[in-house]
Structures are given as C-alpha cells and as structure tokens.
Amino acid sequence: QKEVEQDPGPLSVPEGAIVSLNCTYSNSAFQYFMWYRQYSRKGPELLMYTYSSGNKEDGRFTAQVDKSSKYISLFIRDSQPSDSATYLCAIPAPATNKLIFGTGTLLAVQP
Amino acid sequence: DGGITQSPKYLFRKEGQNVTLSCEQNLNHDAMYWYRQDPGQGLRLIYYSQIVNDFQKGDIAEGYSVSREKKESFPLTVTSAQKNPTAFYLCASSTGTQMIGELFFGEGSRLTVL
Secondary structure, eight states, X not given: OOSEEEOOOOEEEETTOOEEEEEEESOTTOOEEEEEEEOTTSOOEEEEEEXXXXXXXXXXXXXXXXXXXXXXXXXXXXXXXXXXXXXXEEEEOTTSSOEEEOOOEEEEEEO | OOOEEEEOSEEEEOTTOOEEEEEEEOSOOSEEEEEEEETTTEEEEEEEEEETTEEEEOTTOTTEEEOOSBTTBOOEEEOTXXXXXXXXXXXXXXXXXXXXXXXXXXXXXXXXXX
C-alpha cells in the first residue's frame, strides 16, 4: 500500500462548480498536510498547509483533514478556469526532510 | 527576484549519452532536491542535499548522480545507466530545518531520449 494515495482524475467541471480533491494516507504519525498546485509545464507551488485535524480556509480554498479516517481534502468554491491545474497532496515524512507526494489530480474548469 | 532556475528547459539526448541538468537557487536555502515526474506517478525523489558537500539518495537514485559543491547549485547528471530517462525533472529547495517546510520548485527540465 502506498503511503499517500490520491484520486487520479482527471476531473472536468463547469465554471462556478464546487470541486472536491481527495487523498488518503496510511501512517497515523503524519501531522502536517500540504496541497500543491501545478500549472501545465511549470513546477508545483504550495497552495495550502494544515496541521492536524480540522479545516483551514483561504479565500475560495478550504483544506480539510480527518485524522480518524486518514483522509484529506481540498475544496474549491466557485471554481474558475484559472484553477485548471494538477493538484498534489503532500505529507512530510516524520523525522526526515522528505515530502511524500500523491500522484496528482488533473482538474479542468470549463468556461 | 529570488527563486530556482533550471536549465535547459527542454533537452534531447541519444541513448548512451550522459546529460547534466542545472539547478541554481538564490533563496539562501540549505536543502535542495531533485524529483522526477512521470504521468500517473506523481513526484518521485531522486536525490536530496541538506548541506554543502553532502547528499543522500532518494527513492529512485539508480542511474543518476549529483554534486553539491556550492550552496546555490545542485546539478543532476542522468547517466547512460538510467533505463528510462525520458521524464520531467524538477529541482526544489527548502530552508532545510528539521521538519520540512515549503518546497520551492523550479520550472522543470523536460528530457527526451531519442
């Protein structure tokens, strides 16, 4: 079993839709959870960073962590064509200086 | 502007040739990383370095080599021993504290082996 698994998509939604992107993880010691966004032919950039369980909101984006289910989600409200990108969840491996990435979900928001 | 610069952006190579990808950062970060990205496989760690003159193998180091002679530079050599080198290569850096924080990525180098 992979340490981090991510719904592969691709996902295509109309402009204005609510988008839900999800990852599961296997190690209950994981404490920090990140979402990166990667536009086509570019490097990823950090979108959101959360610690432990609960929700964190930043504009149209909400990151949610459910440690009991080992499930993390990124919600995008009022999605825009400019949100079209690959979204990668990432989790720091404890006691290391390494990030474990999900495989990424390709999102297309249609105008 | 601070950031990570990777070159070349696109590179073509014949089988059996070594090729070196450049990565330079002016963020004054201690840690630097090389990832490989293939469709459907996400980012896989090739090598990382937390300090000058020191580096560690990642998950897929076979067929690759690196050096870290200067803080700002972390070149990656894809050797002829790498069985399937066609991929998108990403270099990243971080502040290098004990718990990894944000990774800053370059724009990537796309290598195609003909």
